[in-house]
Amino acid sequence: MTSGERLIALLAPQPGEQILDVGCGIGDLTAQIAATGAQVTGLDHSAVLLEQARLRYPPITWIHADFLLAEPAPIYDAVFSHAALHWIGHYAEAAVRLHGWLRPGGRIAVSLGGLTPALAMMESGLPSATALEGTLRAAGFEVVRIDSEPGLLLAAARWPR
Numbered sequence: 001m002t003s004g005e006r007l008i009a010l011l012a013p014q015p016g017e018q019i020l021d022v023g024c025g026i027g028d029l030t031a032q033i034a035a036t037g038a039q040v041t042g043l044d045h046s047a048v049l050l051e052q053a054r055l056r057y058p059p060i061t062w063i064h065a066d067f068l069l070a071e072p073a074p075i076y077d078a079v080f081s082h083a084a085l086h087w088i089g090h091y092a093e094a095a096v097r098l099h100g101w102l103r104p105g106g107r108i109a110v111s112l113g114g115l116t117p118a119l120a121m122m123e124s125g126l127p128s129a130t131a132l133e134g135t136l137r138a139a140g141f142e143v144v145r146i147d148s149e150p151g152l153l154l155a156a157a158r159w160p161r
């Protein structure tokens with residue numbers, strides 16, 4: 001199972017749920033989430049990657065925005081972000097911004113690292129599981145689970161009601 005598939009399993013999307021995919025890139029994982037019957041929206045700051053996503057998956061809604069600057073809309077049941085928060089940088093600030101997009105009681109499934117061995121080497125600056133847990137707690141999340149292995153962190157957390 002890829003790290004993306006593992007993160008989708010951790011997200012456990014339900015039909016009809018509103019889900020935001022932050023740092024969606026060309027949208028392959030966004031489309032996999034949509035295939036579960038969830039209403040998914042992809043967000044990315046790269047116009048080039050989003051154009052690919054639009055061409056490949058026209059029915060999905062795509063938002064062209066910098067996650068650190070975008071005005072959040074608190075309409076989502078869940079936020080998903082695979083291998084993007086550490087590229088967005090300022091991941092502590094990004095964690096705080098995640099809950100701005102969630103309905104009360106909403107949840108997140110996020111990963112840092114985990115793409116390819118070459119990228120994993122570049123991603124050696126990932127936070128520890130303890131540091132990530134602390135960041136999510138400081139941002140107000142109730143941490144449900146963190147899986148940590150070399151070059152990969154997967155986390156699930158809830159935004160309390």
Ligand SMILES: C[S@@+](CC[C@H](N)C(=O)[O-])C[C@H]1O[C@@H](n2cnc3c(N)ncnc32)[C@H](O)[C@@H]1O
Pocket residue numbers: 004022023024025026028029043044045046049065066067068081082083084087088089115
């Ligand atoms: C390694 S790719 C992961 C793409 C996709 N989630 C996947 O797993 O295939 C990281 C993505 O984060 C996006 N990204 C980086 N900084 C961003 C920002 N500030 N706001 C929105 N997206 C950003 C990049 O454009 C890129 O698509």
